[in-house]
Structure formats: C-alpha cells, structure tokens
Amino acid sequence: MESRATVATHTVTNQPPETTGRDAFADDLPLREAVTRHARPELREEIAAELSALGWDAGSADHRRAGERADAHPPELRTHDRFGHRIDEVEFHPDWHRLLGRAVEGGLTDAWGRPDGHLRRAAGFHVWTRVEAGHGCPLSMTHAAVPALRADRELAAFWEPLLTSHRYEPGLRPAGEKAGVLAGMGMTEKQGGSDVRSGTTRAEPIPGGEGLYALTGHKWFCSAPMSDVFLVLAHAPGGLSCFLLPRVLPDGTRNSFRIQRLKNKLGNRANASSEVEFDGTTVARLVGEEGRGVATILGMVAATRLDCVTGSASLMREALTRAVHHTAHREAFGGRLVDKPLMRNVLADLALESEAATVLAMRLAAAYDRAEDGDAAERHLLRIALPAAKYRVTKVCTPVVAEALECLGGNGYVEESGMPRLLREAPVNSIWEGSGNVQALDVLRALQREPGALNALLSELGRAAGADHRFDAALKELLTELSDPEGIEGRARRLAERIALLTQASLLVRYAPPAVADAFCASRLGGEGGWAFGTLPGGADTRSIVERALPDPG
Numbered sequence: 001m002e003s004r005a006t007v008a009t010h011t012v013t014n015q016p017p018e019t020t021g022r023d024a025f026a027d028d029l030p031l032r033e034a035v036t037r038h039a040r041p042e043l044r045e046e047i048a049a050e051l052s053a054l055g056w057d058a059g060s061a062d063h064r065r066a067g068e069r070a071d072a073h074p075p076e077l078r079t080h081d082r083f084g085h086r087i088d089e090v091e092f093h094p095d096w097h098r099l100l101g102r103a104v105e106g107g108l109t110d111a112w113g114r115p116d117g118h119l120r121r122a123a124g125f126h127v128w129t130r131v132e133a134g135h136g137c138p139l140s141m142t143h144a145a146v147p148a149l150r151a152d153r154e155l156a157a158f159w160e161p162l163l164t165s166h167r168y169e170p171g172l173r174p175a176g177e178k179a180g181v182l183a184g185m186g187m188t189e190k191q192g193g194s195d196v197r198s199g200t201t202r203a204e205p206i207p208g209g210e211g212l213y214a215l216t217g218h219k220w221f222c223s224a225p226m227s228d229v230f231l232v233l234a235h236a237p238g239g240l241s242c243f244l245l246p247r248v249l250p251d252g253t254r255n256s257f258r259i260q261r262l263k264n265k266l267g268n269r270a271n272a273s274s275e276v277e278f279d280g281t282t283v284a285r286l287v288g289e290e291g292r293g294v295a296t297i298l299g300m301v302a303a304t305r306l307d308c309v310t311g312s313a314s315l316m317r318e319a320l321t322r323a324v325h326h327t328a329h330r331e332a333f334g335g336r337l338v339d340k341p342l343m344r345n346v347l348a349d350l351a352l353e354s355e356a357a358t359v360l361a362m363r364l365a366a367a368y369d370r371a372e373d374g375d376a377a378e379r380h381l382l383r384i385a386l387p388a389a390k391y392r393v394t395k396v397c398t399p400v401v402a403e404a405l406e407c408l409g410g411n412g413y414v415e416e417s418g419m420p421r422l423l424r425e426a427p428v429n430s431i432w433e434g435s436g437n438v439q440a441l442d443v444l445r446a447l448q449r450e451p452g453a454l455n456a457l458l459s460e461l462g463r464a465a466g467a468d469h470r471f472d473a474a475l476k477e478l479l480t481e482l483s484d485p486e487g488i489e490g491r492a493r494r495l496a497e498r499i500a501l502l503t504q505a506s507l508l509v510r511y512a513p514p515a516v517a518d519a520f521c522a523s524r525l526g527g528e529g530g531w532a533f534g535t536l537p538g539g540a541d542t543r544s545i546v547e548r549a550l551p552d553p554g
C-alpha cells in the first residue's frame with residue numbers, strides 16, 4: 001500500500017494557461033480592422049508592422065510582469081536630500097522607466113504632423129496601456145502639450161521636437177541637454193476643481209523678463225510631477241492665462257517647484273499625481289495671450305480626452321480578453337464555461353461594448369488626422385462627438401471590467417488574476433479631464449456655439465441611415481430631443497449618451513459583421529436588452545460575437 005507521504009494532494013487541473021506570448025495587436029480583430037479602415041492604403045503595412053512590434057512586447061510575459069511590479073511599487077516623494085536641500089524629486093520603480101521608455105520609443109508621444117499620426121498613436125496607446133495604464137498619463141500629457149505650445153511659434157520650435165522625440169531620458173536636467181522630454185499639466189486647484197477660472201494662482205510679470213512671469217499659488221492636482229516642463233493656468237494682469245513652466249532652467253538651476261505630497265489614489269498607482277506650490281520665484285513663460293489661458297490650453301484638453309476614450313477602450317479589451325480566455329479553458333457542469341448559453345451571453349454583451357468603444361476611439365483619432373489636414377467637417381465632428389464619447393465610453397468601462405472580473409469567479413477577486421488592478425483603474429478616465437457632467441455640458445456648448453458641429457454629426461450618422469430600423473428610430477428620437485430646448489441642461493447626460501451610442505451604432509452598422517451590429521442595435525437602441533450584462537435578446541448570435549472577441553480562444 002502506498003504511503004501517505006507519496007500521495008499527490010495538490011494536482012493542478014482545470015486552470016487556464018497563461019495568456020502571454022501573443023501579439024496583442026494581432027489578437028484584437030476590431031482594432032486591426034479599424035486601423036486598416038482609416039489608414040492610408042500606402043501606409044497600412046508600415047503601421048501594422050509598427051503596431052505588431054508593440055503588440056508582441058505588450059503580450060510578452062516579461063513586460064506584463066514589469067507592469068505588475070510598477071503598480072505594486074508606487075512612486076515615492078523625496079522633498080529634501082540628506083543635507084537638507086530642497087530637491088522635490090519623485091522616485092519610480094525601474095520597471096516604470098522601462099515601460100515608459102518603450103512607449104516613447106514606440107511613438108506614443110509623436111502624432112502631430114506624422115502621416116496618420118493620430119490613428120497610429122491611438123492604436124498604439126490602445127495596445128500598450130493594456131500592460132499598465134498608469135504610465136499612460138505622462139504619455140498623454142506630453143502628446144497633448146504640442147497643440148497648446150503652437151500658440152507661440154518660438155516655444156513650439158524649441159519644445160515640439162523634444163516632446164515628440166522617440167527618446168526617453170529620465171532625470172532633471174536642462175531641456176536643451178536632453179534628446180527627449182516629458183510634459184505635465186497643472187490646472188485645477190482645491191477651491192475650484194473643474195471650475196478653473198476660480199483658481200487663485202497669480203502670475204506677475206518679471207521686470208525686463210520679456211514674457212517671463214513669477215507664479216504664486218497652489219495646484220491641487222498636478223499630473224506627472226517628474227516631467228521636464230508643465231503647462232499651468234494662473235491669473236495674470238490681463239486675466240487667466242496659460243504658462244509654460246520648466247523644471248530646470250537653461251543655466252542648470254532648478255525652478256521653484258515644491259511638491260507638497262503625492263496623492264494616495266484608488267488606482268493609477270504606478271503614476272504620480274501631486275500637489276505643488278509656487279512661491280513667487282517660479283520662472284514661467286506666457287503661452288499665447290494674457291486672458292486667453294483657457295482657449296490656449298483647450299487643445300491639450302481635447303487631446304487628453306481622446307486618450308481617456310482610448311484608454312478606457314483598452315481597459316475593456318484587456319478585461320474582456322482575460323474573461324474569454326478563462327471561460328474558454330475552465331470547465332464546470334460538464335463542459336467549458338464559454339459554451340454555456342448564459343455565460344456566452346454575458347461575454348458577448350461585454351464584447352459589444354469593447355468593440356463599440358474601440359471603433360469609436362479609432363474613428364475620432366482618424367478625425368484628428370483629417371482635421372489637422374484642414375478638413376473643417378472633421379474638426380466640427382470632433383467638437384461634439386469627443387465629449388459625448390468621453391462621457392459614455394469612460395462611464396461604461398467600470399461596469400464592463402466588474403462584470404468581466406465576475407466571469408473568473410473567486411479567481412477574479414484575487415490580485416494575482418490582474419482583474420482587481422483593472423477594476424481600480426477603470427474609474428479614472430471618467431473623472432480625469434472633466435467628469436460626466438462636464439462632458440455633457442460641453443456637448444451642449446458645442447450645439448449652442450458651433451453650428452457646424454451638429455451638421456457634421458448628422459452627416460456622420462446619416463451614412464448609416466436605412467441600414468437598421470432601430471438605428472433610424474433612435475436617430476429620429478435624437479432629432480426630437482434636440483428640437484426641445486426647454487430644460488435641456490437637466491437632460492444633458494441623456495443627450496450625450498444618445499449621441500455616443502448612435503455614433504457607435506453607425507460605425508458598427510457600416511463596418512462590423514451583422515451579428516455584432518444587430519445585437520448592439522437591438523440591446524442599446526431597440527430596448528431589447530436589460531440593465532445587466534448578459535441580457536441580449538434570444539436571437540443574438542452570441543457564439544460569433546464571442547469568437548470575434550478573441551479569434552483563437554482555444
């Protein structure tokens with residue numbers, strides 16, 4: 001008889017294999033199709049190769065572990081050196097620098113002026129932030145600083161090549177001595193939040209400084225405080241203005257930039273968000289005209305809002321991939337979970353949201369490219385569709401990730417699954433760069449102040465007219481909603497959601513397989529779905545939808 005000591009008591013069965021060792025771009029069918037659809041024909045192979053190289057790194061076990069370590073070891077603030085000198089430095093785990101370096105090298109701060117630059121960058125951002133989303137913040141800030149700086153040709157000539165460089169050089173040194181720099185932003189203050197005009201930071205012209213100012217004040221949220229340069233808002237004699245603030249001056253001395261503390265956040269823990277003090281000796285350069293600060297920095301805000309949409313789409317894709325992979329390899333009650341009708345209904349429902357978010361993000365990225373090339377209609381479309389997309393996509397991200405987590409059962413509630421990190425990360429994009437109410441009210445402003453925005457939206461939606469009766473009915477309801485201005489501010493969220501849903505539906509009706517478009521229109525526009533995921537109508541082709549979500553789940 002075999003002794004007790006030799007009996008196997010811990011045989012691992014019915015657990016899914018690792019998901020690493022794959023090309024995260026090639027595996028994402030909706031993303032690949034969207035890139036092919038919007039890219040110029042002569043650039044498609046080049047862009048696909050670029051994204052595939054990033055995708056293999058994003059899908060590697062090595063980089064996945066680096067993302068886990070960067071999140072598990074948040075940055076630390078060092079206000080003083082050992083001799084008592086004020087240094088205000090933020091120290092990051094080496095894997096943070098490694099991930100950030102790969103992202104910069106991959107062109108994720110370089111979109112402006114490149115052929116199809118916004119499309120290829122947005123697709124790369126979608127692929128790469130699946131590894132770890134926190135370092136997406138400095139990438140986004142650096143990318144978005146470019147349009148604001150273009151208000152001053154001299155500033156743009158110096159800073160734009162550094163901001164769009166594919167070289168990552170950490171450490172505080174004069175920008176002129178570096179091959180690439182990062183940018184941060186300081187807009188909000190503790191008494192105002194999104195109401196940036198209520199800020200109290202003051203900017204006083206420096207006598208003989210020719211456009212230089214000294215800042216005094218406090219910023220409640222300053223993004224990426226380890227960056228080389230910042231765009232900040234402050235009240236100058238001529239009104240609220242935008243300023244460029246370098247961390248290190250050309251002579252090598254450090255600008256006065258006192259980091260008071262790092263925020264202890266729900267998620268986004270690998271990234272440093274801070275409170276900073278300006279004490280009157282901070283040297284800053286006026287960007288644009290005095291009193292035009294909000295208008296100057298709006299270009300930056302719009303670009304970062306698109307990253308909120310893309311980042312949320314990326315989180316949803318990562319959560320969906322993990323859920324589909326788990327259920328494709330996990331057996332219960334006599335078969336694979338993915339083959340159970342109810343589980344497949346849940347997964348298909350999640351896949352619809354993921355695909356709709358992805359195709360919308362890529363459509364807006366393509367609009368950026370065309371607007372930069374001078375297409376006024378695309379610029380108008382961005383003005384209204386971007387805040388609507390930011391409202392809906394970032395809002396739905398958290399319940400999508402939570403439902404995907406539940407697909408793993410108790411395994412999903414354990415940190416090692418990676419799902420808790422995704423769930424903690426999910427709400428950030430709905431708050432960053434203006435929460436839901438701010439986005440909904442911005443949609444109203446676009447309708448009221450920019451007539452071309454509505455025309456561009458209706459032209460975009462009209463391309464899908466007649467293809468689905470539920471889409472046509474929802475479009476008619478939107479027009480009825482717009483015709484009634486009474487109490488429209490109280491209905492702004494409803495309006496923003498309808499615009500986003502219809503834009504997503506129009507893209508799916510035109511480009512997605514019939515199974516995807518039909519299920520989305522039935523459940524999101526036709527009222528045939530319930531309030532919970534997994535309530536798609538009985539006729540939905542859930543198997544095709546799930547197989548599309550992960551082309552090779554087995």
